[in-house]
Amino acid sequence: MNTKTILIVDDEPRTRQGLKKNLDTWANGNYQIITASNGEEAIQLMKENKVHILITDIRMPEITGLELLKIAKELNIFPVIIVISAYSEFEYAQEALRLGVINYLLKPISKKALIEAVEEAVKEVKKKQRVGLIEKVVDTKLVDANTQNPSNREPIREAIDYINNNLKNELTQKEVADHVHLNPSYLSSLFKEHVKLTFSEYVTRRRIQRAKELLMTTNLPINDIAEESGYKTAKYFIKIFRELEGVTPSAYRKNNNEKAF
Structure with a gap:
């Protein structure tokens, strides 16, 4: 199966579904858009699916977005990451960047900002796969x-x-x-x-x-x-x-x- 997967993680149903709806329209069937309502569910989905782009909220109950990124790293799961948050505190952004986040979006997220961030993430995925391909075929x-x-x-x-x-x-x-x-x-x-x-x-x-x-x-x-x-x-x-x-x-x-x- 060639379809690549984008995972949206947010504990707010309205935000989660809104992001999914926008990305479904943008993807036009070229990408599989899946969602999780919490960190635990997200980890399970990442174990079961090859997730290429992860879009996660920072503030969630039990497992926060940043904790989710740390757990993914420990499990050797390395999607391209976009973080979303209603909080603009600098330390969150700093920590997110240390964990390999390529974009930090503040709520409420406009459709334009979301699509631009995802398109940038798609380019990053392509780059990672090219590097992976070179490493595999190199003699x-x-x-x-x-x-x-x-x-x-x-x-x-x-x-x-x-x-x-x-x-x-x-x-x-x-x-x-x-x-x-x-x-x-x-x-x-x-x-x-x-x-x-x-x-x-x-x-x-x-x-x-x-x-x-x-x-x-x-x-x-x-x-x-x-x-x-x-x-x-x-x-x-x-x-x-x-x-x-x-x-x-x-x-x-x-x-x-x-x-x-």
Whole structure:
């Protein structure tokens, strides 16, 4: 399910329903808007649902909004947070900011202020997911390959760019050597010296990284992902993927699937 969830927590039924009504209209079915009347209910909902944006009142009986944020943090639940309050005391705002709140809205909240705050939160969610995606697909050996000795490596930089732009194609060492006007065996030794990977190791790792990106951000069938990553058959692609990642492409997708917000 791709729908992202926004949780509204407020002990005042009128405020809670008013916020939900405004956000339902704005969301137009693109987001799931759920509500909780107290902190305990909110915690339960966050355990059961992946909450992307949390909008919570500060002053609530039993568990306050700030206590709710602390509990969420302890549970390793990190939604993008908007705090609402009828109180403008500075210490509340200060504490809220320390707990990672991106916006602090004072009651009564205008529809315009609410939507602006939520749209800003949506951007923050997208940013967090992009960072998460990069962390998941990053191959440290490829990162190292791109930060090795910057001197005397113009042909290698050109070779890497050519490989990265032609992953879908067959890509032979001779073809890349011709492109950078070097003898294939000289390119091979230069590549190994600067990139710390052989030519074929680099191509394989780069193709598998491309496959991981596609597995996590698209619904393309495995056959198509194999082709997009430069593999002629899905069977061979699955074999190489499993050797490098320890799981099949399908299992990787199931474990890591993160859709864009």
